[in-house]
Amino acid sequence: MKQIYAFETIEEITSFKEITDELYSKLESYKKLLEAEYALTEEPKGIFWTSEELATSVFSDIPIPAFTNKDLIYMSPDINKWRRLFISQLEGVSVPEIRKFYESYSSNQLLVILAHELTHHSDLxxxxxxxxxxxxxxxxxxxxxxxxxxxxxxxxxxxxxxxxxxxxxxxxxxxxxxxxxxxxxxxxxxxxxxxxxxxxxxxxxxxxxxxxxxxxxxxxxxxxxxxxxxxxxxxxxxxxxxxxxxx
Incomplete structure (x- = not known):
């Protein structure tokens, strides 16, 4: 899979390069397990890293900045935007412990979202x-x-x-x-x-x-x-x- 970057500024690409490389590297072992155990026979051509705004208003109209199609996985690597998104889904309900969980949403949980999109490609x-x-x-x-x-x-x-x-x-x-x-x-x-x-x-x-x-x-x-x-x-x-x- 290739890594493809679609941001509006060079600064955004630079600021997210570390996290995208980390997620991409960690996904590799999961991909091998899918290939060995869960019928991943054809991986997508690439991961299309982009901003939350572009993912949800240009490349899709779904309000979740991660999705996949036959050829590409689209995903925002901006963990702060993901944290705000998950807090907004609480619709103002007072649940302090859940809010605290989303405020500290980890890169490992973000990896799961990326792996979720790859799992869709399993032939099972x-x-x-x-x-x-x-x-x-x-x-x-x-x-x-x-x-x-x-x-x-x-x-x-x-x-x-x-x-x-x-x-x-x-x-x-x-x-x-x-x-x-x-x-x-x-x-x-x-x-x-x-x-x-x-x-x-x-x-x-x-x-x-x-x-x-x-x-x-x-x-x-x-x-x-x-x-x-x-x-x-x-x-x-x-x-x-x-x-x-x-x-």
């Missing part, structure tokens, strides 16, 4: 980038967070981010939780930042439960069930299929 996911991806996007998005968090974070970091997102799901359930996980799709990205992130939080938590509680920690068993659902014609919503399979 059944829908192509051009597909509508409306009936199982929660599984792919949740797994794309679960895998890098489980692999790249320490046990303390993993427990901490899981606790934060579990609490956020509880806080915003009445406001944003009135639809099935199976409805997570293209229309989800037309909501507010928090409504979008709500579906990411609970997708991650749903996959974590599948792997750790239902499949005794065996990620590959969960993928096998997912492929079975596809081969049988997707006759049930994926949430119902998994429930039936793991009863």
């Amino acid at each position: 996911f059944l829908d192509d980038f051009g597909d509508e991806r409306t009936d199982s996007i929660w599984f792919e998005e949740g797994m794309c967070f679960y895998l890098p968090r489980k692999i790249l974070l320490s046990n303390v970091e993993f427990t901490e981010i899981t606790a934060v997102e579990s609490e956020l799901v509880k806080i915003f359930e009445d406001k944003y939780g009135n639809h099935s996980l199976d409805d997570f799709g293209g229309s989800s990205y037309k909501g507010t930042l928090t409504s979008i992130m709500y579906d990411y939080w609970r997708s991650y938590l749903a996959v974590k439960e599948l792997v750790e509680d239902k499949a005794a920690g065996d990620i590959k068993v969960v993928f096998e069930k997912y492929h079975q659902w596809h081969k049988q014609g997707r006759t049930l919503p994926l949430t119902q299929f998994f429930h039936a399979e793991f009863m």
Whole structure:
């Protein structure tokens, strides 16, 4: 993968060079593990480093400055902007411990976001980038967070981010939780930042439960069930299929 820089000033490129090189270097070992264990057969052509503003207003209209397509991963390396973004998703709710967590959001957590985008390129996911991806996007998005968090974070970091997102799901359930996980799709990205992130939080938590509680920690068993659902014609919503399979 090549590193490509798209900023409005030379000074921005220079100021982010250290963190982009660090993230790129750390991603390499994770990429090798995906290749060996999780069917990453064709990596994207490059990482397109850019600013939060350009990522969300020029290259995309999604309010999250990290996304991927068939050829490129787009991502802002500005950790301070990520911290402010995550604090804004709290919508002014007073949760001092969660706010403190996001105020000190680490480069290791930022690496997980980058690794999340790379994980989308695994051939274990059944829908192509051009597909509508409306009936199982929660599984792919949740797994794309679960895998890098489980692999790249320490046990303390993993427990901490899981606790934060579990609490956020509880806080915003009445406001944003009135639809099935199976409805997570293209229309989800037309909501507010928090409504979008709500579906990411609970997708991650749903996959974590599948792997750790239902499949005794065996990620590959969960993928096998997912492929079975596809081969049988997707006759049930994926949430119902998994429930039936793991009863």
